[in-house]
Amino acid sequence: MKKLIKCLLLLFSVVTAVMILNEKSVQASDSFTYPSAYGWWQTDNGYDVNRVTGHMVSGDFNGDGKADVATLYDYGNGAARIHVFTSTGNSFTYTGANGWWNTDNGYDTSKIADVVAGDFNGDGKDDIAVIYNYGGGATRIHVFTSTGDSFTYTGANGWWNTPNGYDAGRITAAVAGDFNGDGKADIATFYDYGNSETRIHVFTSTGDSFTYTGANGWWNTTGYDSNKIKGRVVAGDFNGDGKTDIAAMYDYGNSESRIHVFTSTGDSFTYAGANGWWNTTGYDANKVTGRLVAGDFNGDKKTDIAAFYDYGNSETRLHVFTSTGDSFTYTGANGWWNATGYDANRITGRVVAGDFDNNGAADIATFYDYGGSASRLHVFLSDNAGSSYVTKSQVQTLFSDVTVSDSMVSSLNSTLEKYDITTVPRIRFFLSQCMEESGLGRATIEEGSDSYLNNMYGPGTSAGRDLGNTQPGDGARFRGIGYIQLTGRYNYQSYSDYKSDSNIMIGFSYTINNYNPWELSGFWWKTNGLNELVDSGASVEQVTRKVNGGYNGLSLRKQYYNECCDIIK
DSSP, rough: HHHHHHHHHHHHHHHHHHHHHHHHHTTTTOOOEOOOTOOEEEEEEEOGGGSSSSSEEEESSSSSSSEEEEEEEEETTTTEEEEEEEOOSSSSEEETTSSSEEEEESGGGGGGGEEEOOTTTTSSOOOEEEEEEETTTTTEEEEEESSSSSSOOOOOSSEEEESSSOOOOGGGEEEEEETTSSOOOOEEEEEEEEEEEEEEEEEEEEESSEEEEEOOOOEEEEOOOOOTTTTOOOOOOTTTSEEEEEEEEEETTTEEEEEEEEESSSSSEEOOOOOEEEESOOOOGGGTEEETTEEOTSSSOEEEEEEEEEEETTTEEEEEEOOOOSSEEEETOOOSEEEEEGGGGOOOOOTEEEOOTTSSSSSSEEEEEEEEEEEEEEEEEEEEEOSSSHHHHHHHHHHHSSSHHHHHHHHHHHHHHHOOOHHHHHHHHHHHHHHHHHHTTTBBOSSOOOOHHHHHHHSSSSSHHHOOOOOOTHHHHTOOOOTBBBBBBHHHHHHHHHHGGGGGGHHHHHHHHOHHHHHHHHHHHHHTTTTHHHHHTTOHHHHHHHSSSSSSTTHHEEEEEEEHHHHOO
């Protein structure tokens, strides 16, 4: 018996050790991969990064699901251009020296208080906003809206302006985010009233202007010195509630630092307390100034913070503070990346975060100054991927008639996450219906001539009336798009309202070119109650009736469902 107990204990110890090792192997993915010192873009001369310091932002400017980089370049004498570096997923494409917007005179970059990026008009593409200081308390917020391949300057009056009373020079930090949760990005500023009086002013977007929500701000106090957070303020959804919050690393002196968090309620900020979500007496906040960014680096849908810490003598470490939802966990002084040959001072004011490879986790890009107008855009890729419900191999097996790309699988996983198609039964039914509706992925646009579709789905037909088609030509204009096809005026209008994009009502050609077919399918699936139908124990016949309006292709749908049951476990 004693020998048996000893053997059992030994077995338990071995199993426990294996579990611990497995746990550590998972944690080992908490790192950044620095692909190459050559970067995702580089030039040996002709691009002086010192002319974009403090004026570099990231966002999905072309709406393809991958974050890009934009810089507002100072050419001197009032000449300025917005250069864009679009991501291919493994490199940046420089779209040309003329930029997506340019002017030969009249735009003095020295008067820029701050530059931020966000989807201010809610069309799915990120825009750029500039807080411009006209002096004497006159301030305007200029907006450059993205068309997908250029920026439209919406005028010198800006989306908000005042002739006096708002000194942009007193703004110690500006950030952008959807603070009220309405789907459009807003702007928040820390305004220094002097003597440690600080207020967070918010400018909410209406889609074509900003509404200043008042001088009292969404938060104010007489005991907070905003000069002690300069260069260390970021925005993100730190508690995962769908509204953007603000975090600031406060310098208490003598290497005492705290990360303060201001969580959004939708119309105000709640200060989580002076102790912050993280604090220590052994971290010099000044060593990360101008190099602090926010993003979902571990892919858990909560925003984290990363900082390039300067240890001196070109030793740099990339520290990460992961969010738990109500605190930050410091993942260690070694950081998720470190090197002894990387001078952090050569990237200060030129560090941004975004999902550049579209894998569901945020990455970091830095514009490194090599001197003499030589510069490189370095990328630090997060080794964490976002939620993955299906693999490329599984999708390729199911959609065997097409070549499945990494981006296709990434978009599918993002859609499954976004529209709660996250249980095995929901995924099986969703994919099997997509397989039949799209001909195993071959068709994401409904086939047929305009005359045929107008005859089938025109306003005078029963099918057309069911789809909400009311105007001549609606049958062709609102033909089905997506793997499960979004069809008819009613469904297009529903999606247009959801995305706050009236251009969707132009019809199928605009919509399929600007929105991913998986996204369209996921939207239709969720808004039509398919998740709940599947959860109720529905049969293939019942799901088919809801998707198709009848039972067309039922035998194939049953076959595809069985295939999904074999592959999706």
